Amino acid sequence: MPQGDYVELHQKRYGKRLDHEERKRKKDAREVKKKSTMAQKLIGLKGKMYAKQRYKEKVEMKRTIQQHSERNNKHKVDDNVAEGAMPAYLLDREQVARAKVLSNTIKQKRKEKAGKWEVPIPKVRPVAEDEMFKVLRSGKRKHKSWKRVITKATFVGENFTRKPPKYERFIRPTGMRMNKAHVTHPELKCTFQLQIIGIKKNPNGQMYTQLGVMTKGTIIEVNVSELGLVTPGGKVVWGKYAQVTNNPENDGCINAVLLV
């Protein structure tokens, strides 16, 4: 039998004081002030503990209020209409990589003329000549040094015929020749292995473009006929430009991003 129930016992026997309710209301009203003075007064560990407890209480209270007002809350209408509307006959169908038409052929041609491209990698590290070429010493005594071996990945066209080796100034090693690139379509977010058609521009210089050197940032032309892209005229696009995004000479493969 607990010993501290004498107040309850007294109330049971004789009833509450006549002004009990009034006093209780006032006490409750003062409680907040009291709590806040406590919160300000307590310092150290006690203060920390008190703050934590008060925080918990407040969270609990807020949650309860929210639960009660759930019914009256104004809910936002589901107006988030999904992007990419499709007709009824295409819904529920597995969609293959979609054909995106070239934005505007004329615009593209104009850009091409100006030689300006909005490219994913706008700035490239300049490659110095001694990094690009290795001097190959020739002659019987190896004292001539006018031959150069290219140390980067190159693209050599299919119908390329070597010059007589005696007069060949630039040697493109067969081990570094590449004719396929892994091209990522930025909108479809998927990658295809595509045939390289040619080198459009090497930012390091006109000479490298002509030699077919592929370094990071080089713009190459790839065969995209597999992707099923179409022009506004309804023709299949087969050549499109892509920019090399890796260092092919280090990786042994070419990764590129399609320019759309």
Add this chain to the structure above:
Amino acid sequence: MAEEKVEGNVIAQLVTSDGESTGPQLDLPPDLTHEQLEALLNELLTNEEKVPYAFFVNDLELTGATELSSLIQDVSVESVLKIVYHPQALFRVRPVARCSSTMKGHTEAVLSVQFSPDGRHLASGSGDTTVRLWNLNTEGPDKTCQGHKNHVLVVSFSPDGKQLVSGSMDKDVRLWCPKTGKARGLLKGHREWITSLAWEPAHLAYPSRRVASASRDTTIKVWDTATNKCEFTLSGHAKAVSCVKWSGEGLIFSSSRDTMIHVWETGEGKLIRTLKGHGHWVNTMALSTEHALRTGPYDHNSREPPEDPEEAKQIARARYDELRGGRPERMVSGSDDFTMFLWEPNEDKKHLARMTGHVQLINQVQFSPNGQWIVSASFDKSVKLWDGATGKFITSFFGHIAPVYQVAWSADSRLILSGSKDSTLKIWEVRTRKLKMDLPGHEDEVYSVDWSPNGWRVCSGSKDRCLKIWRN
């Protein structure tokens, strides 16, 4: 092998497309041309107005350039040569050749376009949740109907041209007034998005009152547009309903992804028969009388029908009966199993013909307005032409470089329009079986095409958010 030249005259019998003989057996010279035969037939039938005809010998067409003798294969003096004739439309639709305007306004892909039966109004439903009405005289935007909360997938004019109904991804069907663009009503009840809509034909009810809506929730609901209440729900399919048609005999056909086609009666909504045959999703259906059902009392001149509803109903009935021509209505269905079936669903649950040839799923089939041909659009990039009566393969039209989404006929049944994923529209000529016109211009996939019932305009809606009007 040398061509065997026919000597002497040929004994021939002119036969209608239904197999009935016309006139006596004729003794025809072998160098008879198309015009001469046409004149002869007009004389035989005592037509007051000269009607153009197409003649077929052993399914080969007698055209203007060829002579009768070139079509005859086995020369026999004793057998009677059967020449089948089909009456052609008196009017000609000129092939569209240019884009007369590009109508911008929608802020998302245009999912469906439809001309009103009189060809004076145009409505489009889009992914931007609006239905738009376009002014065809100025070829500009007219009214915007807002109300739907999600992509508007289908729009459909009633055959009397006085109501427009749209079905949306938000599971609702809404009614609009095509003149003012005001909302007429909201039909709520489906639990999934709406895939297809069909109005009750004008010769059964004029003005149009009832509309059937098919939904992905496997049911079809028939609504009364006067009270905006659901009359009854047709449930029986196991998977999403892909297409619904209201036949001229007052039955509802519904095709579903559970490979079945159900035939319903429209008084109380009882299931009458089930057409089985397909092995995969059924995507689409078309009726041989669909042109008459769609246009109701309006003919190709788009004249206003009489005020009196009874009279207009009579006109619609006459147009329907003429197109049906004594034979029961035929229905063709196209499916994901790459085949099509030709049915007479009013009579029988057995199919007339199974049409194979496509190597990808069939997305849309359309009967020509005179019911003589069927054209099918498939994801195998081809459009194929079939005989509308027997389902025999006629020819393929190659030229698109991506799946063909939709096809439409010109009102005179002489030209076919196809819209494709490759962003172009193409016009094919039935007589020469060749590409008539290539219509590039859209910047993205063409989702929807329609040829106006009076033949003046073609409209196409595309993913590039534009509608284009094409004219000759």
